Amino acid sequence: MSVWFILIQVLNGIQYGLLLFLVASGLTLIFGLMGIINLAHGSFYMLGAYLAYWLTGATGSFALAIVLAIPLAAVVGLVLEAGLLRTLYRRSHLDQVLLTYGLILIFNEGQRLLWGGDVHSVAIPELLTGSVRLTETLSYPVYRLWVSLVCLALAGAMYLVIQRTRFGMLIRAGACDRDMVAALGIDVKLLFAAVFAAGTVLAAVSGAIAAPLSSVGPGMGDTVLILCFVVVVIGGVGNIKGTFFGALLIGLADTFGKVLIPDLASFMVYAVMAAVLLWKPRGLFA
Amino acid sequence: MTKPFIAAQGVHSYYGPSHVLHGVDFRVNRGETVALMGRNGMGKSTLLKSLLGIVKPRDGEVRVGGTVMTGRPTSRIVRMGIAYVPEGRGIFPSLTVREHLLMVARRGAEGRRDWDYHRVLETFPRLAERLDNFGHHLSGGEQQMLSIGRALMTNPELLILDEATEGLAPLIRREIWRVIAAIKQTGIATVIVDKNAHVLLDLADRHVILVKGTVAYDGHADALKANPEILERTIGL
Numbered sequence: 099m100s101v102w103f104i105l106i107q108v109l110n111g112i113q114y115g116l117l118l119f120l121v122a123s124g125l126t127l128i129f130g131l132m133g134i135i136n137l138a139h140g141s142f143y144m145l146g147a148y149l150a151y152w153l154t155g156a157t158g159s160f161a162l163a164i165v166l167a168i169p170l171a172a173v174v175g176l177v178l179e180a181g182l183l184r185t186l187y188r189r190s191h192l193d194q195v196l197l198t199y200g201l202i203l204i205f206n207e208g209q210r211l212l213w214g215g216d217v218h219s220v221a222i223p224e225l226l227t228g229s230v231r232l233t234e235t236l237s238y239p240v241y242r243l244w245v246s247l248v249c250l251a252l253a254g255a256m257y258l259v260i261q262r263t264r265f266g267m268l269i270r271a272g273a274c275d276r277d278m279v280a281a282l283g284i285d286v287k288l289l290f291a292a293v294f295a296a297g298t299v300l301a302a303v304s305g306a307i308a309a310p311l312s313s314v315g316p317g318m319g320d321t322v323l324i325l326c327f328v329v330v331v332i333g334g335v336g337n338i339k340g341t342f343f344g345a346l347l348i349g350l351a352d353t354f355g356k357v358l359i360p361d362l363a364s365f366m367v368y369a370v371m372a373a374v375l376l377w378k379p380r381g382l383f384a
Numbered sequence: 385m386t387k388p389f390i391a392a393q394g395v396h397s398y399y400g401p402s403h404v405l406h407g408v409d410f411r412v413n414r415g416e417t418v419a420l421m422g423r424n425g426m427g428k429s430t431l432l433k434s435l436l437g438i439v440k441p442r443d444g445e446v447r448v449g450g451t452v453m454t455g456r457p458t459s460r461i462v463r464m465g466i467a468y469v470p471e472g473r474g475i476f477p478s479l480t481v482r483e484h485l486l487m488v489a490r491r492g493a494e495g496r497r498d499w500d501y502h503r504v505l506e507t508f509p510r511l512a513e514r515l516d517n518f519g520h521h522l523s524g525g526e527q528q529m530l531s532i533g534r535a536l537m538t539n540p541e542l543l544i545l546d547e548a549t550e551g552l553a554p555l556i557r558r559e560i561w562r563v564i565a566a567i568k569q570t571g572i573a574t575v576i577v578d579k580n581a582h583v584l585l586d587l588a589d590r591h592v593i594l595v596k597g598t599v600a601y602d603g604h605a606d607a608l609k610a611n612p613e614i615l616e617r618t619i620g621l
């Protein structure tokens with residue numbers, strides 16, 4: 099196995115990890131702030147991928163598809179939050195899991211009705227079709243590098259919002275004591291709705307930019323959801339920094355697992371999770 | 385008679401089945417300092433929470449600036465110009481001192497900006513030394529100063545202080561009282577709940593004493609000082 103081959107797997111692993119981070123960060127923020135376990139979060143990823151497929155076809159432009167997918171996903175998030183999840187904030191986790199599991203079924207059925215059971219593909223946009231030549235036989239696709247850069251930029255933006263803006267301070271404060279935040283005159287319902295919509299958009303954007311890398315098909319949200327839960331658990335619930343490094347770790351574990359032991363690919367991810375939890379039961383940075 | 389800034393009438397509040405406030409009337413006029421007194425468990429904190437909508441009164445009415453606000457969301461009520469320094473201080477462990485202050489900065493009624501970041505830090509020089517410290521790294525006294533400073537950052541008409549000197553060293557306690565007296569001078573109305581009745585007798589314009597969720601006394605300090613048996617009967621002083 100050459101150094102270049104390993105480098106390629108590392109790049110792939112990081113790229114997948116960064117993508118997982120964008121999805122998992124919404125999951126962990128929503129859980130940390132509102133105490134909601136949202137199983138339908140993977141469906142938002144799938145929604146993004148299908149929107150990319152559908153809108154690219156309709157408009158002829160992948161870039162335009164992403165731009166349009168953002169407000170659509172935000173609306174879906176806002177409607178679900180106001181119509182369903184809001185009723186769950188003070189309810190048990192079992193109620194939340196039941197309702198959001200129901201949402202997965204609805205999303206899957208909706209996907210079948212709208213787009214059928216076939217697997218689709220989305221073309222890589224013209225500008226990003228090239229690849230970087232590494233050796234005589236090996237090269238690395240520009241699009242994957244672009245995905246990594248977009249994810250990194252979004253992660254950086256998220257860091258700045260959470261650490262530097264009032265909105266971010268309110269999110270962190272709300273995760274500690276939402277009643278006190280309300281007593282300071284902040285509309286907590288509005289805050290929750292905004293965070294939920296932001297989480298939905300992040301997951302959908304991840305699905306959209308991942309669409310040209312993988313196929314767009316039924317059930318594609320499920321794998322991501324499960325990996326994201328692993329990421330959230332090893333990152334420490336509500337911990338964004340932990341989620342970031344946890345996602346990179348799982349992205350690499352999943353990628354190397356598939357290359358090294360294809361028969362037991364998913365085993366690698368759980369082995370890493372078990373190891374992390376034995377070492378740090380409350381998450382990487384707890 | 386001056387119009388009250390906040391007025392509760394016939395308020396009944398419960399925690400589940402337990403009936404805590406039994407028809408309480410309570411008002412604070414603009415600029416007035418009211419001491420709310422009573423033994424442990426008599427319902428002082430519950431009355432404050434009922435005013436703020438944190439506990440929703442099951443019966444009765446709360447008006448703020450003449451508008452009926454009973455049952456409205458806490459954030460709406462607070463936005464009418466109330467700042468709350470709760471029992472236990474309500475400091476966020478994972479936010480720095482600076483963030484606590486900046487997070488809630490806003491103009492008061494008619495765009496008033498009497499209180500801002502710099503004035504709060506002048507008032508509490510100790511906070512200025514600890515700007516980058518997280519909430520859980522502060523001493524009790526510093527947390528209390530921060531809680532009051534944060535409240536002032538909203539430029540309130542009414543400041544509600546629940547046990548603001550509880551559990552503090554005498555020196556810090558004196559510092560807090562100094563600041564409360566200074567706040568009073570600026571014309572902000574205050575409701576103060578505190579174990580230290582003697583300080584309150586000198587500081588407050590009016591005293592309200594709760595006994596088992598009802599108002600046992602509502603009157604001026606002079607009347608209380610002239611009739612010490614009232615204090616003895618109601619709070620055992």
Ligand SMILES: Nc1ncnc2c1ncn2[C@@H]1O[C@H](COP(=O)(O)OP(=O)(O)OP(=O)(O)O)[C@@H](O)[C@H]1O
Nearest residue numbers: 399402404422423424425426427428429430431471
């Ligand atoms: N969250 C709650 N759930 C149930 N009962 C409560 C709750 N908070 C207070 N109580 C009860 O309500 C009554 C009034 O409590 P409250 O906190 O208003 O009293 P207080 O006058 O503020 O007392 P203290 O001086 O101890 O702060 C007490 O009997 C108390 O046990």
Ligand SMILES: [Mg+2]
Nearest residue numbers: 428429430471
């Ligand atoms: Mg109390």
